[in-house]
Amino acid sequence: MPVEWWLDESEYAGEEHLDEEYVAGYDEKAQVDPSDDVRRLIDLGLGQDSVLVDMGAGTGVFALAAAETGASVVAVDVSRAMVDVIRDRAEESGLDNITVVRAGFLSYDHALDPADFVYTRNALHQLPDFWKVIALHHLASFTRSGGYLLFRDLVFDLQPDEVEEGIVDWMAGAVDDPAKGFTEQDLAEHVRNEFSTYTWVLEPMLERCGFEILERDSRRKAYGTYLCRKT
Numbered sequence: 001m002p003v004e005w006w007l008d009e010s011e012y013a014g015e016e017h018l019d020e021e022y023v024a025g026y027d028e029k030a031q032v033d034p035s036d037d038v039r040r041l042i043d044l045g046l047g048q049d050s051v052l053v054d055m056g057a058g059t060g061v062f063a064l065a066a067a068e069t070g071a072s073v074v075a076v077d078v079s080r081a082m083v084d085v086i087r088d089r090a091e092e093s094g095l096d097n098i099t100v101v102r103a104g105f106l107s108y109d110h111a112l113d114p115a116d117f118v119y120t121r122n123a124l125h126q127l128p129d130f131w132k133v134i135a136l137h138h139l140a141s142f143t144r145s146g147g148y149l150l151f152r153d154l155v156f157d158l159q160p161d162e163v164e165e166g167i168v169d170w171m172a173g174a175v176d177d178p179a180k181g182f183t184e185q186d187l188a189e190h191v192r193n194e195f196s197t198y199t200w201v202l203e204p205m206l207e208r209c210g211f212e213i214l215e216r217d218s219r220r221k222a223y224g225t226y227l228c229r230k231t
């Protein structure tokens with residue numbers, strides 16, 4: 001029997017994301033407004049003939065807004081607590097074009113036509129870099145050629161000699177109230193315990209996995225947005 005080496009993603013999901021109480025307060029803390037991203041994807045053709053996968057969908061705020069376009073949306077998350085919230089919201093919304101799947105970047109089994117759009121926000125950093133490559137390769141495997149990946153996450157646009165100053169600058173933007181945003185404590189824990197990487201590590205990963213980077217943006221040298229096309 002071979003030794004098991006595959007990652008158990010739920011062990012890396014971030015304890016808080018598995019915790020019902022944290023999940024109940026997540027939207028107030030994260031303050032996600034999906035409208036700009038939905039509009040951006042509509043401009044790229046998102047509509048009722050499209051298939052969109054939201055990987056690491058959290059409480060489903062983006063997935064539900066994307067489903068309003070009529071697209072077939074799959075909201076995927078590894079956390080049972082998150083998935084329960086998305087299912088309840090999908091049911092309340094009456095939308096029948098959203099499928100909710102409890103799975104992860106590595107384990108998700110895509111059952112629809114190849115995806116025209118993959119969206120992932122603030123989730124890939126949960127995986128160490130070795131696994132990010134496998135995750136991105138997997139996303140590419142079910143995205144159609146010419147399909148789009150809109151990727152957002154904490155990614156440090158810092159050279160080695162800029163790291164200490166860069167992290168201090170970024171932390172200066174933290175909030176005081178943990179219910180309404182991310183505090184310095186939260187950000188410090190993120191740097192210590194999670195796997196946000198550097199732009200110059202992530203970008204070759206995206207390209208190596210078959211995603212051409214069309215647009216890139218970095219906020220506070222800590223938060224990256226990439227629009228990519230599957231080659």
Ligand SMILES: C[S@@+](CC[C@H](N)C(=O)[O-])C[C@H]1O[C@@H](n2cnc3c(N)ncnc32)[C@H](O)[C@@H]1O
Nearest residue numbers: 009013017056057058078079104105121123126
């Ligand atoms: C910070 S939340 C972001 C949620 C949502 N995308 C948003 O922008 O608000 C990170 C989400 O990723 C999920 N997650 C963590 N590891 C994952 C994995 N390996 N595969 C899929 N989802 C994962 C967590 O359960 C959590 O819902």
